[in-house]
Amino acid sequence: MTGRRRFGSIRKRDSGRYQVRYPGPDGQTRTAPETFARKSDAERYLSLIEVQMMRGEWVDPARAEVRLGEYAERWIEERPGLRPRTRELYSWLLGKHVAPYLGGVPLGKLDTPLVREWRSTLLHKGVSPSMAAKSYRLLRAVLMTAVKEDGILRVNPCRIPGADQESPEERPVLTLAQVFQLADAVPGRYRAFILVSTFGCLRWGEAIALQRQDIDPVRGTVRVRQAFTEQRGKGLVLGPPKSRAGLRTVTVPASILPAVRDHLVGSVPDDPDALVFTVPSGRPIWRGNFNKLVGWKATVTALGVPGLHFHDLRHTGNTLAARTGASLADLMARMGHDSSDAAIVYQHASAEADRKIADAINAELKAAAKKERKARKKKRPDAPDDGAAGALVPAS
Structure with missing residues (x-):
């Protein structure tokens, strides 16, 4: 028996259930x-399909049958502009944390x-919140293409909400004295390497x-034109910096130039x-070998920052x-970022540090005001305590 309709048809099967075409x-x-x-459920389904087609929102069920794993693999392979290391990271995240589930x-x-259950499973199995957030962002990007580009x-x-947010632990920031102590503690060949990487924000x-x-070495500038990336099966590959903003020239403090000049004379061939x-x-220098070359773990432990990573030098x-009060645009240029997000984080940290300084000064002022009030009270016991303290701030 077939139902006659303006759009589509409904047929009752031998099983008693209704089929829609x-x-x-x-x-x-x-x-x-x-x-x-x-039958009423089948009619509602057909009405919904008709409305979706009229609005241009209909999706071919046959296309939606493609498996996420297959689609995501193609997405990574065909995504334009992905750097090799980013492509490797996406493939690893897909194979380790997305595809198995x-x-x-x-x-x-x-x-x-289902996505919420997947994320919860990752966290319960000990995957760090940071890695779970990276995996979630990859999945979201893949599925956004399925929505906006492929329909x-x-x-x-x-x-x-919040699944894409990372809350990494606070990374250490070296003091100026610690930077030079670290540079002096590593073998002499790598002293300038530490200083330039830190103060050049490289x-x-x-x-x-x-x-x-x-x-x-005269003007004190360092020009960033290229970068090495470690690629599986290829080794170190020379290419452009991480982003277009990575192409930059930074000026390093004059105080480290003697170390730079000594290094150029003693350790670098006279070849441009x-x-x-x-x-x-x-x-x-391979990243994996550097720690052994300089005895990094023992050195940073002796320095009092046992968890220090090389990347923390750039962070420093x-x-x-x-902390110099540089503008957002100037920070972005120096750091080599084409997004303001990272620079804003550093500006925020600098503002908080400045607030702490102001709060500390205010605490000293309040202590001085309290001391002055006590002195005045001692001289004039009958004087009212109105909280005034001459030129100092009130106690409140």
């Missing part, structure tokens, strides 16, 4: 992916409760890719293309730059 925008007939126990799920079956989904199911790959032509910071053989330089 309807024409797609391309004229091809589609069958609903499931049958319905009641959601890889076999058709895109059309993904919904917010496979109507809405992105990644709609969990990333690891940028620092080890510097060539003699990039250093002006010669790498500035290398191992004794002249080859680039960024923090020192922010």
Whole structure:
């Protein structure tokens, strides 16, 4: 028995359930992916499909059957502009934290409760909040393409407030004295490496890719034109910096220039293309070997910052730059960021530090005011205590 309708058709199967069929925008007939126990449910489904088509919101159920794992792999392969290390990170996150749980799920079956359950499973299994946030952002980006570019989904199911936020532990910031103590503690060949990386706010790959032509020991400038990245199966690959904003020239403090000049004279060949910071053989420094070369763990432990990472030198330089009161644009230029987010974080930290200074001064003023009031009370016991303290602030 077939129901006659203006749009689509409903047929009662031998099982007693109702099957829905309807024409797609391309004229091809589609069958609903499931049958319905009641005819009224089938009619409501057809009405919904018709409205979606009229609004341009209809999604072909056949396209939504593609598995998330397959779709995400293609997304990573075909995504334009991804740097090799970013591509490697996305592939690792997909294989480690996304595909084992959601890889076999058709895109059309993904919904917010399922995404929420997946994220909760990651956290319960000991995945760090930071790594869970990275995985969530990858999944959201993949599914956003399915919504906006491919039209496979109507809405992105990644709609969990705060799931994309990382709360990394506070990284250490060295004092100026500690920076120079660290530079003096490592083998002499790497002293200038520590100083330039810190005060130039350089990333690891940028620092080890510097060539003699990039250093002006007279003007005190360091030009960042390229960076090394470690790629699986390829080793160190020389390419552009992390972003377009990474192409920059930074000025380092004059106080470290003697160390830079000594290093250029004693450890760098007189060739414009010669790498500035290398191992004794002249080859680039590998991140994994550097700790052993300089005895990093023992050195930073003796310095009083046992958890210090090399990247914290850039963090220290960024923090020192922010404390100068530099503008947001100037901080972005020095740090090599094309987004203001990171620079704003450093500006905020600098503002908080400035507030602490003001609060400390205010505490001293209040203590002095209290002392003065006591002195006045002692001289004139009958004088009213109105909280005034001459030129000092009141006690409140």
